[in-house]
Amino acid sequence: MPTVYKSPAAYVQGRGVTAEIGDHAASLGETALLIADGMVLDLVEDDVRDSLEDAGIEASSAEFNGESSEDEIARLAETTAEREADIVIGAGGGKALDTAKAVREQAGGAMVSMPTVASTDAPTSALSVIYSEHGEFQEYWFYADHPDLVLVDTEIVATAPARFFRSGIADGLATWFEADATYQSHGDNVVGGKPTRAGHSLARLCYETLCDHGLSALDAVDSDVVTESVEAVTEANTLLSGLGFESGGLAAAHSIHNGLTQLEATHDATHGEKVNIGTITQLVLEGRDDEFIEEYITFSLDLGLPVTLEEIGLDDPDRSDLDIVAKAACDDEETIHNQPFDVTPPVVRDALVTVDEAGHRVRRS
Numbered sequence: 001m002p003t004v005y006k007s008p009a010a011y012v013q014g015r016g017v018t019a020e021i022g023d024h025a026a027s028l029g030e031t032a033l034l035i036a037d038g039m040v041l042d043l044v045e046d047d048v049r050d051s052l053e054d055a056g057i058e059a060s061s062a063e064f065n066g067e068s069s070e071d072e073i074a075r076l077a078e079t080t081a082e083r084e085a086d087i088v089i090g091a092g093g094g095k096a097l098d099t100a101k102a103v104r105e106q107a108g109g110a111m112v113s114m115p116t117v118a119s120t121d122a123p124t125s126a127l128s129v130i131y132s133e134h135g136e137f138q139e140y141w142f143y144a145d146h147p148d149l150v151l152v153d154t155e156i157v158a159t160a161p162a163r164f165f166r167s168g169i170a171d172g173l174a175t176w177f178e179a180d181a182t183y184q185s186h187g188d189n190v191v192g193g194k195p196t197r198a199g200h201s202l203a204r205l206c207y208e209t210l211c212d213h214g215l216s217a218l219d220a221v222d223s224d225v226v227t228e229s230v231e232a233v234t235e236a237n238t239l240l241s242g243l244g245f246e247s248g249g250l251a252a253a254h255s256i257h258n259g260l261t262q263l264e265a266t267h268d269a270t271h272g273e274k275v276n277i278g279t280i281t282q283l284v285l286e287g288r289d290d291e292f293i294e295e296y297i298t299f300s301l302d303l304g305l306p307v308t309l310e311e312i313g314l315d316d317p318d319r320s321d322l323d324i325v326a327k328a329a330c331d332d333e334e335t336i337h338n339q340p341f342d343v344t345p346p347v348v349r350d351a352l353v354t355v356d357e358a359g360h361r362v363r364r365s
């Protein structure tokens with residue numbers, strides 16, 4: 001199998017870039033449909049529509065109901081066809097963007113991804129995570145085409161609740177460990193090939209950027225302001241993490257996240273919060289030394305990220321609950337098999353038990 005690297009055609013990030021969307025989207029089509037939930041529409045709709053109309057693009061909007069499910073995608077694809085839109089713009093968090101990508105796949109045309117939070121690596125990728133109406137992970141849908149444009153307004157990202165920014169950091173930290181595991185095992189990446197050196201290096205840069213700027217960026221975002229660290233971390237959470245996971249590959253951390261979504265009690269924890277438990281579990285699976293695992297847990301605590309099962313909604317889970325998580329994480333289709341060793345459900349369950357103990361211990365110390 002060849003090495004493959006793919007990415008969106010354009011990435012634009014900066015203060016106030018929402019009001020410039022028309023300049024960057026002008027070549028993509030003539031009629032745009034903006035898909036976002038009610039809150040995000042209140043935040044961006046006027047600026048987006050004004051800028052598009054100034055650039056000669058007709059614009060309308062449709063409200064997203066909050067779940068990237070098959071039914072919701074079909075409903076919005078129908079709206080896109082009715083309005084004869086040839087540019088689908090998704091604005092919001094990961095689920096809104098994943099929905100908009102799926103809608104573009106069904107309706108055709110161009111796709112613009114406008115994350116309003118730096119919480120996941122959904123904005124740049126050519127896939128959607130599909131959930132049931134009740135929020136359980138179901139499957140990934142993969143597309144031939146990436147978004148044509150990713151536009152990130154750091155003023156909006158910085159004023160979103162800091163929890164989203166934190167979660168994005170967790171998702172970005174996982175990128176390096178997963179891409180490195182895939183590289184070591186010569187596993188498959190997410191764009192249909194073996195990892196390129198480029199994908200692997202971008203994942204490492206993502207990790208280094210978050211280690212260097214994560215805490216100071218959170219200081220700024222906690223006060224709703226934008227600094228150079230916020231720019232650096234927004235790029236890491238969005239571009240580097242997105243390219244790193246797709247072209248570098250996923251491994252255990254995201255499979256464990258997917259397994260955790262099987263338990264309803266975890267549904268109030270964000271994607272990144274669950275991924276962080278997945279990352280620590282991956283480090284335990286890999287048999288990393290105590291010092292490294294403790295350092296990672298301490299950094300997580302400094303960032304305000306969960307390090308115990310309780311913090312993602314699992315107060316005192318019994319073994320059978322963790323067996324459900326472990327079994328789902330080890331499904332044949334899961335990326336956990338990109339780890340450079342055999343992974344089985346009992347091994348994952350025992351690692352989860354250990355993570356919980358280690359998290360409590362480091363927190364006490």
Ligand SMILES: [Zn+2]
Binds near residue numbers: 120121171254271275
């Ligand atoms: Zn993720």
